[in-house]
Amino acid sequence: AQTVTQSQPEMSVQEAETVTLSCTYDTSESDYYLFWYKQPPSRQMILVIRQEAYKQQNATENRFSVNFQKAAKSFSLKISDSQLGDAAMYFCAYCVAGGTSYGKLTFGQGTILTVHP
Amino acid sequence: GAGVSQSPSNKVTEKGKDVELRCDPISGHTALYWYRQSLGQGLEFLIYFQGNSAPDKSGLPSDRFSAERTGGSVSTLTIQRTQQEDSAVYLCASSLIGGTGLAGGLSSYEQYFGPGTRLTVT
Numbered sequence: 258a259q260t261v262t263q264s265q266p267e268m269s270v271q272e273a274e275t276v277t278l279s280c281t282y283d284t285s286e287s288d289y290y291l292f293w294y295k296q297p298p299s300r301q302m303i304l305v306i307r308q309e310a311y312k313q314q315n316a317t318e319n320r321f322s323v324n325f326q327k328a329a330k331s332f333s334l335k336i337s338d339s340q341l342g343d344a345a346m347y348f349c350a351y352c353v354a355g356g357t358s359y360g361k362l363t364f365g366q367g368t369i370l371t372v373h374p
Numbered sequence: 375g376a377g378v379s380q381s382p383s384n385k386v387t388e389k390g391k392d393v394e395l396r397c398d399p400i401s402g403h404t405a406l407y408w409y410r411q412s413l414g415q416g417l418e419f420l421i422y423f424q425g426n427s428a429p430d431k432s433g434l435p436s437d438r439f440s441a442e443r444t445g446g447s448v449s450t451l452t453i454q455r456t457q458q459e460d461s462a463v464y465l466c467a468s469s470l471i472g473g474t475g476l477a478g479g480l481s482s483y484e485q486y487f488g489p490g491t492r493l494t495v496t
Contacts, residue, residue, distance in 0.1 A: 300465075301489050301490075302487035304484060348417060359424075359429065360483050361430065362419065362485065364409075364417035
């Protein structure tokens with residue numbers, strides 16, 4: 258079974274600084290997708306960034322980027338120039354790609370990010 | 375257009391009562407997912423719909439849980455004889471196309487989440 262592990266229950270960062278959230282996963286599949294979701298207190302899950310496992314290039318979305326290490330099964334999220342609005346719970350998620358996959362997501366335990374002004 | 379909506383936003387019920395949670399997906403989205411978020415179990419998959427059929431019910435925790443989807447749109451998650459361990463936030467998500475096949479690109483499979491229903495069983 259696939260598992261996703263986020264080893265940092267809580268992280269904090271000063272406004273305008275950079276923070277990295279860690280995620281590791283375990284799978285025997287060769288093709289899959291990885292995601293980072295943000296969940297603010299409103300409970301609305303918002304997709305931050307996504308990565309296809311077959312792509313070697315790390316995904317970037319404005320201030321958000323990932324460090325995808327397929328051999329190490331690691332998928333960390335870097336937030337640059339942190340803003341107060343980045344404060345939220347962040348979830349790393351995985352789903353199998355292709356064929357009969359239903360696209361169901363397996364989530365990590367989440368990391369609470371606090372941004373200090 | 376409108377996002378995924380869920381109702382009620384919050385629900386408090388007594389142990390042993392039945393509850394119905396509703397999800398309105400984004401118009402045109404054929405796939406619909408239910409997840410549960412609880413302190414002890416984190417975020418876990420419950421059930422997946424493609425159209426009105428549910429090819430994957432593997433995450434439903436017991437036979438007290440059931441779900442249906444009508445008209446390829448609205449879905450209802452029903453919990454019978456609620457127990458305190460059912461207390462959680464129930465999240466619904468929809469995507470344009472179900473599964474993760476190569477056709478359509480990854481963006482077609484991106485899941486959009488609703489705000490969830492917080493269920494408290496007293």
